[in-house]
Structure formats: C-alpha cells, structure tokens
Amino acid sequence: MNAREIKRSDRWIALGLALCATVAAVLALSAPAEAGSYTGGFKMSKFKVEVKGWQKMVQQHSHQSENECDGDDFTSGSETVNFKSVKPVVVTAYYSPGLDNPEFFAGKQLGIPTTAKITRSYTPRRPTSFPIHCGANGGGVDNVLLPDCGKKTINPFKVNLQYAREKRNGLLLSSESTSGDPYERCPGAGIASFPWLIVEDSKGKYINAELSQAELFDPKFGKWISIAEGTRKTWGHDSWVKTTVHWEVSFTRLKERGAKR
Numbered sequence: 001m002n003a004r005e006i007k008r009s010d011r012w013i014a015l016g017l018a019l020c021a022t023v024a025a026v027l028a029l030s031a032p033a034e035a036g037s038y039t040g041g042f043k044m045s046k047f048k049v050e051v052k053g054w055q056k057m058v059q060q061h062s063h064q065s066e067n068e069c070d071g072d073d074f075t076s077g078s079e080t081v082n083f084k085s086v087k088p089v090v091v092t093a094y095y096s097p098g099l100d101n102p103e104f105f106a107g108k109q110l111g112i113p114t115t116a117k118i119t120r121s122y123t124p125r126r127p128t129s130f131p132i133h134c135g136a137n138g139g140g141v142d143n144v145l146l147p148d149c150g151k152k153t154i155n156p157f158k159v160n161l162q163y164a165r166e167k168r169n170g171l172l173l174s175s176e177s178t179s180g181d182p183y184e185r186c187p188g189a190g191i192a193s194f195p196w197l198i199v200e201d202s203k204g205k206y207i208n209a210e211l212s213q214a215e216l217f218d219p220k221f222g223k224w225i226s227i228a229e230g231t232r233k234t235w236g237h238d239s240w241v242k243t244t245v246h247w248e249v250s251f252t253r254l255k256e257r258g259a260k261r
Contacts, residue, residue: 050089053082060075089123
C-alpha cells in the first residue's frame, strides 16, 4: 500500500473519533415509534445503537529465488476477526438545515466498544540459512523465534460509526488505531488487518451505505438494520493481500419525553 492510501485511511479513522455512523444495505423493520424533535427544519432523535461484524484477510508471498544467496519466499498468512458490541450505546442524531448529512453524538463516548475475537496464522516458507559466502546472510540463523499466532480476545475494541464527510447519505465504519496489534511475532498485513477495519475497496471507493436523514428521522419506523460488505485486494512486487469486511449496525429509536402518542 502506498503512502496516499495509508494517509486517506488514517484520515477517515481519525474522523470517527468524534462522530458516528457507517452503513451499506438498509432494511427498515416496521414498528411504531415516537417522533423526534422537529422545529424550523432542525431534527433530533435518540437511538440505541449496536454493531457486529467480521473481517477476513489472506496474504501470500510468491518469490522465486534468483540465486543461492536470495532464497525462495512462499510465506502465507490469514486472519479472521469477529466483533460485537459489548452493550448498546445511546447516540443522538442531529440534523440542521444546510448540512449534507445528519451528525451522530454519543455523549462522552468517542467510539462504540466491542469485543473482538481474532484468529491469525502465519507460515514462513523461506530459508533460515545461506552459504557462508553470502556474507551477512551466511552462517545460519540462531534462536529463531516462532510466530505467536493463534486466538486472541480484545475487550474493548472500539469502532467508530460516522457519516462520510464527502458523500451525501453515505455511512462509514472504521476502527481506532489505539487498539494496537496483539501479536508480536505473527505478522498481519498493515491497515488490511487487525487492529484496522478496511474502509476502501479495491477501486479506492469507500465501503459505505445509503441512509438519508429523511429515512433516519421517519417516525414510522422504530428500527433500522444496516448491512455493509466490501473487499480490498492489493498487490506488491511478489505478494498480494485480500481483505473482506462485513458489518451490521442496528438503530433502535428511543421514545422522546413528552412525545405525543
């Protein structure tokens, strides 16, 4: 991945620290609900938000040695992440005339806490020693540390739900970089693996969903279930990485105090 791709992804992850929302295919579940606040074009409603999803990554190196001091490299690795809300988070949806999208605020919350369960594998398939005449590569490798792969549980793992700032009605889901990689010797694939959730597909388009403010504030519906999925594949000189993300977010409308039935 080049610097431009990393910069763009970091920018969106940083935006998620203050706002909330991402979505991809929307199902409205019919249920009576209380109307939100509607005054002079301003709209405000509260929702209980829950999120769950998964991300799968596969990486493969395919390097054929050019000489005896080079060495083949057919290392491979994979990762599966499943995450789910620790508990519902209450957010306030706010819309002001002139804004392209509503904004979501969650009080003192900067993200939605989830529990993440990660399973990562990494299989080195390359020489650990070379002929002595290869210089720095010669003489073998002593005390090789094996990868610390396997299963890990991270709680909390915070994800950020936000409206896109450059796409009308578009919603995004990202993760916070502060979570850190729980593995020390089991390599992932940078921003295409945990603790990151991919936010762009292979064409550089954001993985999002459509949810307009008209739909969100429609008092006819008590609950929205939003689903998103996207795939990102990148190629290096002699390697490739493929990552697919899938997530679901539910918005349950909360009754407003004093609202008429």
